[in-house]
Amino acid sequence: MSRTPPSGLRRPARFALLVCVGLAGAAGCLSPGADVPYVQTPSDVVTEMLRLAGVNANDVVYDLGSGDGRIVIAAARDFGARGVGIEIDPGLVAYSTELARKAGVGDRVTFRSDDLLEANLSDATVVTLYLSYDMNQRLRPKLLRELRPGSRIVSHDYDMGPDWLPNQTIQVTWRDRKSNVFLWVVPPKS
Numbered sequence: 001m002s003r004t005p006p007s008g009l010r011r012p013a014r015f016a017l018l019v020c021v022g023l024a025g026a027a028g029c030l031s032p033g034a035d036v037p038y039v040q041t042p043s044d045v046v047t048e049m050l051r052l053a054g055v056n057a058n059d060v061v062y063d064l065g066s067g068d069g070r071i072v073i074a075a076a077r078d079f080g081a082r083g084v085g086i087e088i089d090p091g092l093v094a095y096s097t098e099l100a101r102k103a104g105v106g107d108r109v110t111f112r113s114d115d116l117l118e119a120n121l122s123d124a125t126v127v128t129l130y131l132s133y134d135m136n137q138r139l140r141p142k143l144l145r146e147l148r149p150g151s152r153i154v155s156h157d158y159d160m161g162p163d164w165l166p167n168q169t170i171q172v173t174w175r176d177r178k179s180n181v182f183l184w185v186v187p188p189k190s
C-alpha cells in the first residue's frame with residue numbers, strides 16, 4: 001500500500017544539522033544509528049494525527065522517532081496529554097527538550113535518547129509513527145505485545161501491511177500536498 005517516501009518539511013532542526021552535515025539527501029538527514037532519516041511531520045498533519053487518535057488529558061502519547069518533538073509537544077500543549085519521545089539522536093533529544101520547555105510543557109513531556117525497538121512502551125495509550133513501511137513491519141509484534149488493548153496507533157504515510165489493516169484512514173492536505181494518516185486500535189489479547 002503506502003510506500004511513498006516521507007513528505008514532510010526538509011528543514012532540519014538546528015541541533016540535528018550539526019550531526020547531519022554532509023549526509024543530508026533528498027529524504028532528509030540520517031543520524032548515526034538511525035533506521036530512517038529525520039523528516040518533520042507538517043504541523044497540520046500533526047494536529048490531524050492527534051485528533052484521529054482522539055488524544056485527551058488521560059493519554060500518554062509516545063512518538064517513536066520523535067525528531068524535534070513536535071508531536072509530543074502538540075499532544076501536551078493542545079490536547080492536555082502527557083508525552084514521551086523516543087529518539088536515537090541525542091542532539092534532537094536536547095533540541096526537543098528545549099522546545100518543550102519554551103512551549104511551557106516541559107513538566108508533562110520527556111524525551112529519551114534510545115532505540116525505539118528497545119524502548120518500553122507499556123505505559124503508552126497512544127503511539128505515533130512517522131518511520132517507514134519496513135520499520136512499521138518490524139515494530140508490529142512489539143506494539144501488539146506491549147500495548148494494552150484499546151491503545152491507539154497513528155502513522156503518518158506508512159501502513160502496517162496487509163496483515164493488519166487500519167481501523168481508519170484519512171487524507172490530510174497541506175500546502176499543495178497530501179499525506180495519508182492511518183489509525184489502528186490494539187485488539188484484545190488472544
Ligand SMILES: C[S@@+](CC[C@H](N)C(=O)[O-])C[C@H]1O[C@@H](n2cnc3c(N)ncnc32)[C@H](O)[C@@H]1O
Binds near residue numbers: 036038063086114131
Ligand atoms: C521521519 S522522522 C519523524 C520525526 C517526528 N516523529 C515527526 O513526525 O516529525 C524519524 C525520526 O526517527 C529517528 N529514528 C530513526 N531510527 C530510530 C531508532 N531506531 N530509534 C529511535 N529513533 C530513530 C530519526 O532520527 C528521526 O528523527
